[in-house]
Amino acid sequence: MITLITDLPYGPKAAEVAREAVTVALHGAEADLLDDARLITSELATNAFASGRPPLVLCVDRWSQTAGGLEVEITITDGGCSDPAPSSPPAAEEEAESGRGLVIVEALADAWSLTTGTDGTRAWCRLTRGFHLSLDSAH
16 A cells, blocks of 8 residues: 655645645556546545635555556545535536535545534545456456
């Protein structure tokens, strides 16, 4: 397992710094996994900055599976907020400029959760990409 933990700036640069860190943590990963991980991380970091308090911390765990697959867990924590966590992503208004972050996370991640509280918020997700051997290539 490889783990990357980094503080994120509490400000508009949080998403950019988080994307760069994920790129480092997932060096050599397939392009679609990296793209999904960067987008999810950007959304989670933006939510943490917009809704939480400092400090913002990113943790990326990466496991290589024996069959060639890869599992990635992305966690962003912040100093907390006063709003309770939604049980599911809220529906975004069609013309709204924001409000789609958790909908994107839910669509791309294999699993995710959001826990909020006055002492801290934790947004977590898992991405898994497996090695699939076709019957034709096995011969």
